[in-house]
Amino acid sequence: MLTDRQRIILKFIVDDFISTGHPVGSRTLSKYPQLNVSAATIRNEMADLEEFGFITQPHISAGRVPSQLGLRFYVDSFLEEKGLISSDFQTIISRLFSERHARSELLLNRAAKLLSEQTGMAAVITAPAFSRRRLANLRLVLMNEQNVLLVLVSDQQDVETAAFGASQVTQASLDELSDGLVRIFGGETIEGMSHTKVFQLKREYPQHGQIVDVLIPVLRDLLRRFDREHVSVWGTDKLLAQGPFADLESAGKVMHFFEEPQAISKLLDDGEEGTRIRIGDELGNVLFNRCSIIQSDYDYGSGQKGTLAVVGSIRMNYAGVRAIVEIFRDTLTDIFSGIQL
Numbered sequence: 001m002l003t004d005r006q007r008i009i010l011k012f013i014v015d016d017f018i019s020t021g022h023p024v025g026s027r028t029l030s031k032y033p034q035l036n037v038s039a040a041t042i043r044n045e046m047a048d049l050e051e052f053g054f055i056t057q058p059h060i061s062a063g064r065v066p067s068q069l070g071l072r073f074y075v076d077s078f079l080e081e082k083g084l085i086s087s088d089f090q091t092i093i094s095r096l097f098s099e100r101h102a103r104s105e106l107l108l109n110r111a112a113k114l115l116s117e118q119t120g121m122a123a124v125i126t127a128p129a130f131s132r133r134r135l136a137n138l139r140l141v142l143m144n145e146q147n148v149l150l151v152l153v154s155d156q157q158d159v160e161t162a163a164f165g166a167s168q169v170t171q172a173s174l175d176e177l178s179d180g181l182v183r184i185f186g187g188e189t190i191e192g193m194s195h196t197k198v199f200q201l202k203r204e205y206p207q208h209g210q211i212v213d214v215l216i217p218v219l220r221d222l223l224r225r226f227d228r229e230h231v232s233v234w235g236t237d238k239l240l241a242q243g244p245f246a247d248l249e250s251a252g253k254v255m256h257f258f259e260e261p262q263a264i265s266k267l268l269d270d271g272e273e274g275t276r277i278r279i280g281d282e283l284g285n286v287l288f289n290r291c292s293i294i295q296s297d298y299d300y301g302s303g304q305k306g307t308l309a310v311v312g313s314i315r316m317n318y319a320g321v322r323a324i325v326e327i328f329r330d331t332l333t334d335i336f337s338g339i340q341l
Contacts, residue, residue, distance in 0.1 A: 005035070005045060018316070053069045075318055104158055105232070112232035112235075112308075113234045121312035122233070122239040123309070127306045128306055138151060140174035145167065184200055293310065295325070298329045
């Protein structure tokens, strides 16, 4: 159990390290009027903190830097208050709301970009995989004499399109088939597209049997796209610029990591709720041992949740970044629930 003086010394060490990135010595700490003790007394307290594992000494002539244990204690003990938010933050939120009618993937890409810009770090936003996404509407559009465009709309207003080859069809026949497809498959998931219903479609529209054979695999593929988890990543260059990686090889591995949606989802899948701050080894990936992640979940609708996260150096402004993450979380929840500013 730390004494009050040790707690405040540890807080000042972490604050100074986050601000400067340099080891902190007793002479620097003695200038804080809140301590009001000699440098010798501070050195003794720092020796105890080092023995307890809260701070370390990079080399003999240096001051001290917080260990992962020290950073964890700092985060758990000193972040009760919200961090300050820039005065133009309301404008940024309004910009997000102005795009709430865009496709969800585009909106999340935009949100990730804004989150990265506001924090100066890498931002990741995921949308959930929708095993329960359902077909709400579709249209078949004649593009030219040999190609047809399939436009598919889900029950959450996501849109997917695909073109396929078909000859000797008219727009009138495509409209007729579109109505039949919506009537038979409307409200269904990919699992609901049974062979029985496909047979029903062919029985009711025998004149379109050839195009149905081509269309059904395309339709199923589009429905599968709704089941895939979407991941928006922005600002990996900002993360690299903070220098938490030992060498160029490690940096290259991190860049490749952020190109793999499944790897990102695994990194963020901590099984917890609320706003979480994980530091170094707590991330469970050696690539990120000198990084911290602040993440939270937003409501996407239909009982589904997505995750937004900021990835940065362990020297991040934890209070400020947490506050920004939580405002983005609340904003995305409001957008997807249809609430307006």
